[in-house]
Amino acid sequence: MLTIKNLSAGYGGPIIIHDVALEVGEGQIVTIIGPNGAGKSTVLRSIFGLTQIEKGSSIFFHQNNLIGLPTSETAERGICYVPQGRSIFPTMSVEENLEMGAYIRKNKEEIRENMEYVYEKFPRLYERRHQKTKTLSGGEQQMVAFGRALMLKPELLLLDEPSIGLAPKVVADIFEKLLEIRKDGTAILMVEQNAHMALEISDVGYVLELGRNKLHGPGKELLQDDRIAEAYLGKISGK
């Protein structure tokens, strides 16, 4: 569904990622892991036109080329992106955040149904729907970010470090929600520091190092791979 080939990109200065290739199939959960500065986020940002992409790169979503598409038109193709640090609208209420998630949708009835779906998924958000999101806890804010992205009923959800700064218990909840979201028909491409947990639920994992593909394979297999275990998993698999 999403096919990235020969992707080289940066932010106007040095090129950060080189010839990255990556594929996400229908309904898959795909995780990109790698050390800090490997260019994981840059891959996601490139999909949304937030980087300077070099010639020869290609990013296709179904049959559509995404390169050159303005950021604000990418969502219309059915992709949603939750950047790192959640970037919710802090002075707006939970409900207003969700409404903004559905900005490009027209059908009010559908939007209402979708909002009910999000509230069902995250009952906590319903309780706090009139609260400004800056008053929420970190975990709740992450739920708002997810909920807001789901308001578009995306085919593909991009998540940048969904577990960052959250308590382990909350992280477990969040990953459980990701499985549910996938079951409802949304594919997920995420970047995650918490490599172990992420690979557990991933169909495919990609390892990026110094801006290049290092290896990739099914999540469970990568978990068994000694090289990965040493580098990113703190030798958990070797125990």
Added chain:
Amino acid sequence: MATAKAGAGGAFYLLYKLASAQNQQSRILSLAARSARGLAEFTTSILICYNPQEMQLELFLKFVLNGFIQGSLYALLALGLSLLYGVLRFANLAHGEYALMGSFAFYTFYVLLGWPLLPSLAAGFGILFIVTLLIERLTFTPVRDAPPLIPLVISIALGIFLKNLLLLIFEPRSRLITANSSILQITDFISITSAQINIAVVAILLMIALTLFLKRTKLGKAIRAVADDREAAAILGIPIKRIVTITFLISAFLAGTAGILAAFDQNLHPNAGTAFTVKAFAAVILGGIGSIPGAVAGGYILGFAENILISIPFWGWYIPSNYKDALAYIILILVLYIRPNGIFGKSAEEIARK
């Protein structure tokens, strides 16, 4: 004593005149001119302001009323400035010139061409909007990805340009739209003109309308979303460019309305834009930059402070009314000393979190 006064005043006045002749060429001279004028006014006022009489309650009430009207005008100006700052993260220092463009465009149709009120308003705002769009396209759009300092500097240049354009078209003299301004006598001492009532009523209605617009409508919410986090808004498909343009237009509309309302009440010189900008800016800072209720509160605090403080006797002394502006800035400095982020401003932590 009178001779001393005249002597001191006269000397400084001459100096001021001399300096202001060079005004166009040199900013430093202009500063010198202003200091000279300030000194001249200070000397004169010290000599005349001692007033041992008891303050009358009526006088006080009159100034409260003046403060309210002046505050409404400041609040209206501050709203547009604050809204634009929220979305674009730069203070448009040509904001006062936008107000004047509104009033002079309206003046052209209403007074010079003698059109009726409503068509004049429509035509005046039409011209203001066209110029606003043109300015945005030519100056702000090309630097939309630059750091906010760049558009800030551009707005300073824009202010100077627009001021001179107005001077060129309308000549350096004051205009007042006096047409059918009736006076409502409340007591012997307190009166209010219909122009002043209009200022207060229209300003309050617009504040309510703007608040409802931002809270209730999809477009209004999108403007707030862009102000909160531009990148996140773009990711959701909110068309940033269009939102920025709409914000420019709303800001120009609020400024233009303030300008037109003011033109019915006070003399407007093509030079008056800077004063508008500075007052609006002070109100915005006072209330907390980027905050809409803050802009309104800041505007009224400024209006009241200017007017009420000069109506209260301090041990039999009144602060001379030409110190209105100075008072406003003293209040500003005091407030910022206690609350550096303004009354409704975000705390440093909140800003850091973003």
